[in-house]
Amino acid sequence: MGSIVEELESTLGREKVSTDETMLAWYAVDQAPVLDYQLPIAVVFAESVMDVQAVVRCCADMGVSVVARGAGTGVSGGAHASRNSVVLSLERMNRILDLNPDDETAVVEPGVINAVLNEAAAAHGLMYAPDPASFRTSTIGGNVATNAGGLRCAKYGVTRDSVLALDVVLADGSLIHTGHQTFKGVAGYDLTGLFVGSEGTLGIVVGVTVRLKYLPRDVHTIAAFYPDFRLAASGVLAVGRARVQPAIMELLDGGTLAQLDGIHGSDLSSRGRSLLLIQTDGFGAAAEADVVRTVLAAGGALVTTESSAEAEQLVELRRNSRGVEVDDEYRVGEDVAVPRSRLVDYVSALEAMAAAHGVNLKVVAHAGDGNLHPTFWVDRLDNAVDEGAMNRLNLALDASIAAALEMGGTITGEHGIGQYKLRWLGLEQPEPVRELQRRIKELFDPAGILNPGKAI
Amino acid sequence: MGSIVEELESTLGREKVSTDETMLAWYAVDQAPVLDYQLPIAVVFAESVMDVQAVVRCCADMGVSVVARGAGTGVSGGAHASRNSVVLSLERMNRILDLNPDDETAVVEPGVINAVLNEAAAAHGLMYAPDPASFRTSTIGGNVATNAGGLRCAKYGVTRDSVLALDVVLADGSLIHTGHQTFKGVAGYDLTGLFVGSEGTLGIVVGVTVRLKYLPRDVHTIAAFYPDFRLAASGVLAVGRARVQPAIMELLDGGTLAQLDGIHGSDLSSRGRSLLLIQTDGFGAAAEADVVRTVLAAGGALVTTESSAEAEQLVELRRNSRGVEVDDEYRVGEDVAVPRSRLVDYVSALEAMAAAHGVNLKVVAHAGDGNLHPTFWVDRLDNAVDEGAMNRLNLALDASIAAALEMGGTITGEHGIGQYKLRWLGLEQPEPVRELQRRIKELFDPAGILNPGKAI
Secondary structure, eight states, X not given: OOOHHHHHHHHHOGGGEEOOHHHHHHTTOOSSOOSSOOOOSEEEEOOSHHHHHHHHHHHHHHTOEEEEESSSOOSSSTTSOOTTEEEEEOTTOOOEEEEETTTTEEEEOXXXXXXXXXXXXXXXXXXXXXXXXXXXXXXXXXXXXXTOOXXXXXXXXXXXXXXXXXXXXXXXXXXXXXXXXSSOOOSSOOHHHHHTTSTTSSOXXXXXXXXXXXXXXXXXXXXXXXXXXHHHHHHHHHHHHTTOOOSEEEEEEHHHHHHHHHHHOOOGGGGOSEEEEXXXXXXXXXXXXXXXHHHHHHTTOEEOOSSOHHHHHHHHHHHTOTTSOOOBTTEEEOOOBOOGGGHHHHHHHHHHHHHHHTOEEEEEEEGGGTEEEEEEEXXXXXXXXXXXXXXXXXXXXXXXXXXXXXXXXXXXXXXXXXXXXXXXXXXXXXXXXXXXXXXXXXXXXXXXXBSTTOOO | OOOHHHHHHHHHOGGGEEOOHHHHHXXXXXXXXXXXXXXXXXXXXXXXXXXXXXXXXXXXXXXXXXXXXXXSOOSSSTTSOOTTEEEEEOTTOOOEEEEEXXXXXXXXXXXXXXXXXXXXXXXXXXXXXXXXXXXXXOBHHHXXXXXXXXXXXXXXXXXXXXXXXXXXXXXXXXXXXXXXXXXXXXXXXXXHHHHTTSTTSSOEXXXXXXXXEEOOSOEEEEEEEESSHHHHHHHHHHHHHTTOOOSEEEEEEHHHHHHXXXXXXXXXXXXXXXXXXXXXXXXXXXXXXXXXXXXXXXXXXXXXXXXXXXXXXXXXXXXXXXXXXXOBTTEEEOOOXXXXXXXXXXXXXXXXXXXXXXXXXXXXXXXXXXXXXXEEEOOOBTTBOOHHHHHHHHHHHHHHXXXXXXXXOBSOSSXXXXXXXXXXXXXXXXXXXXXXXXXXXXXXXXXXXXXXXXXX
């Protein structure tokens, strides 16, 4: 038996295996901060289920780890290469195998881009609902691996809620099919749900059957400016109390508005210290928007009038804000979620922390489901590493995690644990719950070759 | 150490343990046909989490099985007593521990009745969405155990979609908490989803955190009569093609209409051979109902005009039809689901089977999600067992299961495998998938004391 690279090349063909240094470096990491940089032994570009099976079998035989990867847009390090690993790219498996407008389902390979599936669905008046900010570049397989969320989850659910069935290559290279083609199905244990969000540690998803939903005919967008963030957060609860379920409810603080102004030359900051962006959709969109406008105005907001082109543009700005910045050692983004009633308290706590630790703060939130993305940052000083600043940043970060848990929240609403958030997982989940997950991992992957050191 | 009954009585107190013959017989079965009648050793009425832990520990120590049970309204035998078992009733654990209108969540004990939770939620303009036909009597714990569906699932999701977190007593008597209090949360594997629908075979659910949804302000109901069932099933697809998502879409065939007429003295049969009942809700309910009426009329239906009190009454009849009849050896009900586009084909196949095997057929369907409840029956002859009729019934039943699977369907859309449907599970799931589930079961319950012989 030759080296793992020789085995892969002879099994798959040279055109699917790369050991080029630039490629290895590119595929060594996703978009998360790196805690333990490892260069993979090789990158393999699978083109079929059989390719994936062959890679897993080769790696299992030779005791090499497999790190499956879609577009590498993850922000928790779930696709960072592990030590002694092959990175298995699923980008080339990008076919929509079936899209049945009457069944309202689609079957896709894992490398299909979220936006591409949505475009195909839109031709039939349908949509694939989960819409992470990375939707133009991220893959359905990656979305499944992280149980991705997005802007419209409070109304339409997260990835798990749209996945009906999966084809999965297990750690021994065998292929199984889980779930059902129908909307409902309760035969046996929910293996599908177990694989969704497992970040490639239990098996490698090579096929996904999703439920599609109806593309709304009508969409109304409202922008509401507030004198402060806390009042804006109260607006979120007020909309809830009016029992209106918006499709999108995004909360942006002053720091975020200033940043948008800087990039786009807008004058948002001059109009308020915080912005609540709400979109209603469906047959009741107009009526819902009326209620929302009334409720927000009563709560002290300056609300845009009906069918505001500007409000729509703001949602697009928010939707596409991903990629403007990537976290590094001077800037750390989070993904906590808290019960909706604690939004105001949590934001107050964040502001106090930032002040106490002398770091900058900006916050955006998928406010409809209490999912916040605060960012703490410090200014970089002449490229010199400022140890004091780093410490302050980490203290603020740890404090913000502790506060979220204290309020009944979670350390990750939609980005996943990956590698980066493992250090906090023990704060959220006690040892017996973690041990149960380790044993499930061991059951599915006794040799521990599937994306080791991630997710649990 | 005394007998299991002595142990239970001394640990829990006599008032929580019954060995009364009538009680044992009552708690020996749920509402499903019985394949293997077993009387439990005792029935225990837990009043707290600690009680449940004590029961599980006693049973584990003495090698006795535990069959957890809510209201016993299941129709697959998931709560039938096993050999050498104690039935653990959770009916007395019926407190709503928390209902937070701003968080839009509730925390309940497992014995809370579905309708009771809905009543409490309604006071705040909220609802617990999953609405099995048994909602007036079944418990949230039982709903979780079977991942119960209902009428409004196509729009609002099944039980799993409303469950955020669980408290579970494991097979060793230890207590864990899974999931998150927030709408979103992706920390670690989805243990919550694994317990939902596992029919008490992996652990005993002693606490449930659910997400509530908004009680719709406006509801419109449409009754559409058709000359035949197949045309009515086409109406379901036509509504889908109009991209309207009704809250309820129930399909009733001629046999069902005749039965309703017999019970309620109505004249439904004279007005059509099939009935499609549709309810739209929310801010867009009126506009959606307009589209639905237009589409259905164009498809050959006789459609009731707006805000029809009769249509609403019909939905209530349908909603409350559970309990009118219970399956026995002369009547077998099913719970298959097929992809929506196959509804028409499947109903045709059912009609052909009934004719071929000389048995009666009636069908109701949660048509929005392709979930059908066909019932085959034969007339009972003077209380004498008619072996030939029994055979014909079983042949029709097996044929209907095979046809559903052939069309890409599932053998159980919402009732669960329980004990009754185990014989067909191998037709839907190949051996490797079943083996994986057995190993998960073994991981959670190595001694096999939790509801053995069910679900997988």
